[in-house]
Every structure is written in structure tokens, then in C-alpha cells.
Amino acid sequence: MSTNNEFNVVVIEDDNADFIILESLLSASQRFRFQLTHIKNFQEAQQYLTEDSHDIFLLDYFLGADTAIDFLKEASLLHIPQPIVVLTGADSGRIDDEVIDLGAADFIPKNELSTSLLERTIHHAVEHKRAELNLERMAKRDPLTGLGNRLLFEEMLEASLARAERKKGKLAVLFLDLDRFKEINDSLGHPTGDLLLTLIADRIRKVIRNSDFAARIGGDEFTILVDEIHNYEDAVLVANKLLDAISPPTAIRGHELNISASIGIALYPENGKTPIKLMQKADIALYEAKRHGINRLQCFTARLQTELEKNIKLEKGLRRALEHNECELNLQPKWNLSSRKIIGFEALLRWFEDEGGVKRFVSPAEFIPVAEKTGLIIPLGAWVIRQTCKLLKSWEEQGISDYPIAINVSPVQLKPGNFGAFLKTILDKERISAHMLEIELTEETLVDIHSEDDNALEELEQIRSTGAKISIDDFGTGYSSLKYLKHFPADYLKIDKSFVSVDGSDSLAEPAICRAIVTMAESLGMQVIAEGIETEEQLQALKEIHCTMGQGYLIAKPMPAEQALQFALDHNCLNPEYTDQFSSPGGE
Incomplete structure (x- = not known):
């Protein structure tokens, strides 16, 4: 852009005589200097829409077979930052109104042209546009770091993609996560x-070029647009520079912090030609980078494309499953370690996909991550709650009220802020006691709730107010802190099965960790459930450290609800000593 007294003007005019008149009038200006670029046709003018070396367009309304309308529409799609002033030879109020509605800064009848009118119009149009852009960009800036936000990043990316398409160029989108x-x-x-995020933003600014653009799109997530690259190696070079710039030890508020980041990369045109596709694929690449450790980068690859297509197929299948009732509820018994009597169940969602009349079992490890990422976990979770409550009501009507059921709840279900109210509505509708229901949250979910999400914390409080029990699942595998359990104690802790059993061994996998969890739970007034018990040796070792409840294939695998109830009734009528009559090997 030029200074306040000098303007670079692109004149789009197919009549040489009219251009000479404009040139003469502007050269006579005493207030400003005007540098003119003369364009004679619409096709050549389109090339200048993606250039940023000029301040304003003076556009003749009629350009051969084209009109200013076509140019204004394309300029609007590309969000160009330069104002456009239309020169109209026709005396038509309708044309004037039309070009203003399409985004023109002003219009000037050719028969009224003068040096003073052109000076004033150009100066006001440019200054007004600059002020408008400044206000717009302030509204689209992250208030903490000063970087752009997601909306501004998508606009900048869209404009860069238009330039890259015209020039047959390349660019990269980087997703960076601390x-x-x-x-x-x-x-x-x-x-x-917050201080750390501000520091990281400054380090990002120092690495990228003026032609690149960085944004903070939420939490500790940053996006970087690397414009005008030649190949894949250029994007990797920038990514490595970013990782190096972020990694030096950082002193903040008396603490020396060792920071690292992970980066996912998507390339145009190889990985996509729209902002949403490139950002989606950079995000997938970032997830893959973080899956393999810290301080890593990952480009989107053919393998990740295959996984993406698989996930899209799974998403479509899940939507169909919800519509056509393809899901089932299985129950896995929980039992008292001493008496071996069944004391309750855990509800497990099972999906049997219908592929042309053939039922195919889809593992929860396959579809649950997709459901969480797409938000489908919310209707799926609601289905599980409804089915569980209906099942408990059915048992109650049969006079059976000895077997509470635990259901797994994703943090995604808590975020909208209506989970507690929904749960209470279902409990009231089915008229069952809330103590028959247990809500299982992973250890990491509990940390997330306390550290980030006030809505989720309120949801947890509301769950407890209904009378439903709460258990912390997979305990010992996440990032737990005792303060979370102390300030908001759960009713149960579930020892993750990785600490209980390991392939090829009959003994307890991690006895010291199991003992520590039991001791901690006792001190906080909680009970402990051990998952994945497969052998008598494991059961005896858990009893010795005073763990009282368990789940696992030593007693029973998950099974359909009707079978599970009958199993519990029959099993509890037997001698409490273990019998292999009901032992069921196999996978969950």
C-alpha cells in the first residue's frame, strides 16, 4: 500500500481516449501523486484481483461483453481489500444503485469527471476502506496474543488459495498445538x-515471513498459512523452524518451563483446494503427530487419506445406525471379589452394521473416536441412557432391584450444558431411583472438567444432585491430580485393566500401582473396582490388597441384556465359591 499522499491506481478501461482523459486529470493533481496501471479487458483485470500492490480500482462499467457487475461479484467472493470506484457513462440511477449494492465504494458519471472530484473520491474511498479493514481486523483478532482468529485465518486462506490457483502455485496450512x-x-x-501463549505467539511471528499469516484458533492451538512455497520441503522447513523456536526453556513467573509443540501439515493443491479441506487435513496430520509423541511434525499422507475416508464411511454408518436402530446394549457383570456374587453391570454399546443384509460387528475402538469427533456421541449416548433406564424399569417391574448399571459418558456429552437436565428427565420419566445408575467418566475427563470447562463442572454437580453414582474409569492412565478427587470425590475408582492383566501372564500386571490406588481410594472414602481380571492369581492378589470389586472374563464377558440378567440370577444362586461353569473367554 502507498502513503497517504501517493496512490497506486489500477484503471480498467477499454477506451484509450477515456484513459488519456483520466491520466491527464490525475496528473494535474496538486495534492496527491497517482501511479496508474492501465488494464483494457476483464480477463486481464481478474489477475489483479489477487495482487496487493495497488490501492484502488477505477472500473469502467462497460468492458466489451462484460460489465462491472461481473468484476464486483468476483471481488466480493475473494474479499479483496482494495476499494472499487465505478465510472459510468450511462445516465442510469439503477446502475448506480446496483454497483453500490454489490460493494463498489462509489460511482462517478464520466461527464462529471474533474481533478478535484477524482482526488476527493479516491482519497475518501481508500481512507474509508483502510479504516473499515482496521476495525474488521480488530474484531477478528485474538485478544490475548494479537494474532488472527479462526474467521480471519479462513478469509486470508481463501484469498491466498485464489492467488495460488491463478498462478499455479502452492501453499501449506500448518496446525500447531503445544x-x-x-x-x-x-x-x-x-x-x-496466558503468558506462555503470548510468548509462543511472539516466537511464531519471528519465524514466519511477512507474506505468511498466523492465527490462534482456540486454547493452545495455532494455525499458520505458509504462502507461495515451491514444494513439500519448504513447508517442512518452516515447521522445523517453528519447533526449534518454541523449544528453548522459558522463564515465566519464576518457573523455568520446557516447551515443545506438534505440527500437522496440509499442502495445496495435493491435499485439498478449499479452506475447510486443508484445515481438516492439517488437523488430522496434527493428531497423527501427537499420537507418536511430542515435538513432532506430520504431513497429511495417503495413509491418513485412507483413514479419513474410513472415518467418513463410519460416520455415515453411525448416522444410519441411529436411524435404523442397528445398535445394541450389552452388559458386563461386576462382582464382589470375595463372594463372587454379581453386584451390578456395566452397559456397553455394540454396533452391528448392516452391509447388504450381513451383520458386521464394528469395534467400539473403531467407532467411538469418530462419534466423539463428529458429535454423534451425543445422540448415541442419549440412546444408551434411555435403553439403560428402560431396562432398569423393566427389572424393577419384575421385582429385581439388586443390579445397578454403569454407563460410560464422554466429555463431549457434558459440554453442551444440558446433560444433567436430560438425565433427570429420563429418570423421572421412567420413575426409577437414580442410585441404580452409575456414570463412568475417564480420569482425564475429570481433569478437563476442573481445569477448563465450567459448564461441564456444573453438569457433574447436577449429576450428583440426582443421586446417581459417579466412577472414575481407566484410573492411573491419565493426568490425574489428587486435588481434583479431594475437591470433588467420586464414589468409585476403576483400576485400568492394563495394571491388572497383561497378555501371557497369570499374575497381577502392576501390583504396586494397584496397591497405591486402593490405598488412596480408601483415604478418600471411595470404593475400588478392578477391570480386566482374567485369572485366579490376579483375583487373589487384588483381594490381598483389599480391592473389593472387579470385572473381567474370569467370571463373564459382556453379553446381551436378557442373558446378563439370567446369568446374574443363576450365578448368585450357586455356591459363592467360583465354578468354571460360567467362565467365558474371549474379547470385549
Whole structure:
């Protein structure tokens, strides 16, 4: 852009005589200097829409077979930052109104042209546009770091993609996420976390070029547009520079922090030609990078494309499953370790996809991550709750009220802020006692609730107010802190099965960890359930450290609800000593 007294003007005019008149009038200006670029046709003018070396367009309304309308529409789609002033030879109020509605800054009848009118019109149009852009960009800036936000990033990316398409060029979208930022935020507090984010933003600015653009799109997630690259290696070079710039130890509020980041990369045109596709694929690449550790980068690959297509297929299948009732509820018994009597169940969602009349079992490990990422976990979770409550009501009507059922709840279900109310509505509708229901949350979910999400914390409080029990699942595998359990104690802790059983061994996999969890739970007034018990040796070892409840294939695998109830009734009528009559090997 030029200074306040000098303007670079693109004149789009197919009549040489009219251009000479404009040139003469503008050269006579005493207030400003005008540098003119003369364009004679619409096709050549389109090339200048994606250039940023000029301040304003003076556009003749009629350009051969084309009109200013076509140019204005394309300029609007590309969100160009330069104002457009239309020169109209026709005396038509309708044309004037039309070009203003399409985004023209002003219009000037050719028969009224003068140096003073052109000076005033150009100066006001440029200054007004600059002020408008400044206000717009302030509204589209992250208030903490000063970087752009998601909306501004998508606009900048869209404009860069238009330039790249015209020039047959390349660009890259980088998704950057700080490793273990949550731990820093939780242990040192949000003010320290905010200072760290500001520092990281400054380091990103110092690495990228003026032609690139960075944004903070939420939490500790940043996006970087790397414009005008030649190949894949250029994007990797920038990504490595970013990782190096972020990694030096950082002193904040008396704490020396060791920071690292992970980066996912998507390339145009190889990985997509629209902002949404490139950002989606950079995000998938980032997830893959973080899956393999810290301080890593990953480009979107053919393998990730295959996984993406698989996930899209799974998403479509899940939507169909919800519509056509293809899901089932299985129950896995929980039992008292001493008496071996069944004391309750865990509800497990099972999906049997209908593929042309053939039922195919889809593992929860396959579809649950897709359901969480797409939000389908919310209707799926609601289905599980409804089915579980109906089942409990049915048992109650048969005079059976000895077997509470635990259901797994994703943090995604808590975020909208209506889970507690929904749960209470279902409990009231089925008229069952809330103590027959147990809500299982993973250990990491509990940390997330306390550290980030006030809505989720309120949801948890509302769950407890209904009378439903709460258990912390997979305990020992996440990032737990005792303060979370102390301030908001759960009713149960579930020892993750990785600490109980390991392939090829009959003994308890991690006896010291199991003992520590039991001791901690006792001190906090909680009960402990051990998952994945497969052998007598494991059961005896757990009893010795005073663990009282368990699940696992030693007694029973998950089974359909009707079968599970009959199993419990029959099993509890037997001698409490273990019998292999009901032992069921196999996978969950």
C-alpha cells in the first residue's frame, strides 16, 4: 500500500481516449501523486484481483461483453481489500444503485469527471476502506496474543488459495498445538498459561515471513498459512523452524518451563483446494503427530487419506445406525471379589452394521473416536441412557432391584450444558431411583472438567444432585491430580485393566500401582473396582490388597441384556465359591 499522499491506481478501461482523459486529470493533481496501471479487458483485470500492490480500482462499467457487475461479484467472493470506484457513462440511477449494492465504494458519471472530484473520491474511498479493514481486523483478532482468529485465518486462506490457483502455485496450512500445555495450565494457573501463549505467539511471528499469516484458533492451538512455497520441503522447513523456536526453556513467573509443540501439515493443491479441506487435513496430520509423541511434525499422507475416508464411511454408518436402530446394549457383570456374587453391570454399546443384509460387528475402538469427533456421541449416548433406564424399569417391574448399571459418558456429552437436565428427565420419566445408575467418566475427563470447562463442572454437580453414582474409569492412565478427587470425590475408582492383566501372564500386571490406588481410594472414602481380571492369581492378589470389586472374563464377558440378567440370577444362586461353569473367554 502507498502513503497517504501517493496512490497506486489500477484503471480498467477499454477506451484509450477515456484513459488519456483520466491520466491527464490525475496528473494535474496538486495534492496527491497517482501511479496508474492501465488494464483494457476483464480477463486481464481478474489477475489483479489477487495482487496487493495497488490501492484502488477505477472500473469502467462497460468492458466489451462484460460489465462491472461481473468484476464486483468476483471481488466480493475473494474479499479483496482494495476499494472499487465505478465510472459510468450511462445516465442510469439503477446502475448506480446496483454497483453500490454489490460493494463498489462509489460511482462517478464520466461527464462529471474533474481533478478535484477524482482526488476527493479516491482519497475518501481508500481512507474509508483502510479504516473499515482496521476495525474488521480488530474484531477478528485474538485478544490475548494479537494474532488472527479462526474467521480471519479462513478469509486470508481463501484469498491466498485464489492467488495460488491463478498462478499455479502452492501453499501449506500448518496446525500447531503445544505439548502438555494442560499440565502447565493446571499446575501453575491460567495467568501463567496466558503468558506462555503470548510468548509462543511472539516466537511464531519471528519465524514466519511477512507474506505468511498466523492465527490462534482456540486454547493452545495455532494455525499458520505458509504462502507461495515451491514444494513439500519448504513447508517442512518452516515447521522445523517453528519447533526449534518454541523449544528453548522459558522463564515465566519464576518457573523455568520446557516447551515443545506438534505440527500437522496440509499442502495445496495435493491435499485439498478449499479452506475447510486443508484445515481438516492439517488437523488430522496434527493428531497423527501427537499420537507418536511430542515435538513432532506430520504431513497429511495417503495413509491418513485412507483413514479419513474410513472415518467418513463410519460416520455415515453411525448416522444410519441411529436411524435404523442397528445398535445394541450389552452388559458386563461386576462382582464382589470375595463372594463372587454379581453386584451390578456395566452397559456397553455394540454396533452391528448392516452391509447388504450381513451383520458386521464394528469395534467400539473403531467407532467411538469418530462419534466423539463428529458429535454423534451425543445422540448415541442419549440412546444408551434411555435403553439403560428402560431396562432398569423393566427389572424393577419384575421385582429385581439388586443390579445397578454403569454407563460410560464422554466429555463431549457434558459440554453442551444440558446433560444433567436430560438425565433427570429420563429418570423421572421412567420413575426409577437414580442410585441404580452409575456414570463412568475417564480420569482425564475429570481433569478437563476442573481445569477448563465450567459448564461441564456444573453438569457433574447436577449429576450428583440426582443421586446417581459417579466412577472414575481407566484410573492411573491419565493426568490425574489428587486435588481434583479431594475437591470433588467420586464414589468409585476403576483400576485400568492394563495394571491388572497383561497378555501371557497369570499374575497381577502392576501390583504396586494397584496397591497405591486402593490405598488412596480408601483415604478418600471411595470404593475400588478392578477391570480386566482374567485369572485366579490376579483375583487373589487384588483381594490381598483389599480391592473389593472387579470385572473381567474370569467370571463373564459382556453379553446381551436378557442373558446378563439370567446369568446374574443363576450365578448368585450357586455356591459363592467360583465354578468354571460360567467362565467365558474371549474379547470385549
